[in-house]
Amino acid sequence: MDTWRNCKVRNIDETYKTELNFVDEFNLSRNGMIKEIEQEFNIIRLCLFESQELDEQYQSVLDRIIVMPLRKLLCEKASVLLNVCPTFKMPLLDGIEVRYDDGQHIVHTPLRIGSIQTWIPVEEWLKQNVSWFDRDVKSIAQMLPKYSYEYILNKLTGKLKELKSEFISLYACEQVEYKGEVMDVYCKRYPEDEIKNQRIYDILEQIGYNKLSIYDYLKHISDKRGAHIDVGHSLVVELVNYADNDKMTLIYYMGIQMIYAAKKQIPELEDYWKEMPCLESEM
Numbered sequence: 001m002d003t004w005r006n007c008k009v010r011n012i013d014e015t016y017k018t019e020l021n022f023v024d025e026f027n028l029s030r031n032g033m034i035k036e037i038e039q040e041f042n043i044i045r046l047c048l049f050e051s052q053e054l055d056e057q058y059q060s061v062l063d064r065i066i067v068m069p070l071r072k073l074l075c076e077k078a079s080v081l082l083n084v085c086p087t088f089k090m091p092l093l094d095g096i097e098v099r100y101d102d103g104q105h106i107v108h109t110p111l112r113i114g115s116i117q118t119w120i121p122v123e124e125w126l127k128q129n130v131s132w133f134d135r136d137v138k139s140i141a142q143m144l145p146k147y148s149y150e151y152i153l154n155k156l157t158g159k160l161k162e163l164k165s166e167f168i169s170l171y172a173c174e175q176v177e178y179k180g181e182v183m184d185v186y187c188k189r190y191p192e193d194e195i196k197n198q199r200i201y202d203i204l205e206q207i208g209y210n211k212l213s214i215y216d217y218l219k220h221i222s223d224k225r226g227a228h229i230d231v232g233h234s235l236v237v238e239l240v241n242y243a244d245n246d247k248m249t250l251i252y253y254m255g256i257q258m259i260y261a262a263k264k265q266i267p268e269l270e271d272y273w274k275e276m277p278c279l280e281s282e283m
Contacts, residue, residue: 033080034268040069041262041272044255051247059243063221066255071222074122074258075215082122085266089119091257093128093214095250103134104236109244111253113279116264126215130250131240133210137201140210142188144171149186155207163203170200212237214254221251 028036047062054062073081074090082088091114095107107130144152149171156164171186190196208216220237243249260279262269 028080030084031268033084034266036080037073037084037262037266037269038272040073041259043069044259045273048252048256051252056243056247059247059249063241063249063251066251067218067222070251070254070258071218075126075218081262085262088122088261088265089116090122090125090261091119093125093130095253099134104131105134106131106240107250109248109250109253110246111250111257113257113260115280119261126213126218128214129211130214130217131212131236135210137194137197140197140201141204142191144186146184146186152204152207152209156203160203160206163206166199167203170196212240217241217250218254 044066047066051059051062073079076082091111093107094112094114095109097105098108099105152167153164156167170189172189173184174187175182176185177183188197188200204210217237217240221241241249241251256279259273260276263272263276
């Protein structure tokens with residue numbers, strides 16, 4: 001038997017006082033979460049308005065700002081948006097697909113919004129690709145410069161760390177001359193082996209070597225531009241995020257679509273940004 005239950009309980013009405021600190025946290029009510037969502041949306045709207053007034057040199061600055069609400073609300077499973085609306089859906093990625101001479105495909109703006117019946121869950125939306133390359137099992141990564149090889153190995157961590165030794169075994173270092181400069185490259189050990197070529201392809205697919213999903217796109221821009229002090233930048237990712245004639249990037253369109261989708265699915269946000277036009281099949 002617990003002896004403390006038989007003891008007289010000490011009254012602390014006159015002695016106890018709540019002590020404020022920087023550790024305690026409280027879960028927001030639904031109304032509080034709605035207010036938090038509105039604040040994130042206000043950040044996007046402010047950037048949209050400012051983009052029409054500011055010079056092109058400030059485009060990347062505004063992108064740094066807009067991408068953070070996108071990542072915070074759509075890429076985090078415990079976000080306030082997904083707490084308020086667990087079944088939240090986004091419009092399909094529907095832009096202008098352009099293929100370049102090097103086999104790269106990029107989804108260009110403007111993005112269109114189909115009817116709400118065609119929208120998909122956020123988890124599926126994040127898996128869509130904004131850019132990819134036409135490469136087959138045999139042609140991919142025949143010869144890798146040293147920096148690409150090392151970046152691939154750096155990606156093979158966490159759940160993929162067991163693949164690192166296998167990938168290393170599939171390549172051999174060779175010293176070559178390129179435009180008068182001697183350099184190290186990594187070539188396939190078994191370029192004609194279909195099974196080993198397939199393994200290389202499968203490993204590279206897992207680290208996003210050949211495709212850029214919306215999730216990785218948002219994560220890269222927020223990591224490299226906003227969330228971290230970092231000197232590493234992907235040139236290919238940066239090429240995807242360019243401004244069109246209306247000074248709008250993919251980031252801008254995604255921000256607008258997120259607000260529009262929330263107005264359609266969350267009753268408390270129906271009257272947010274009242275002057276926002278109907279965008280379905282018009283954007």
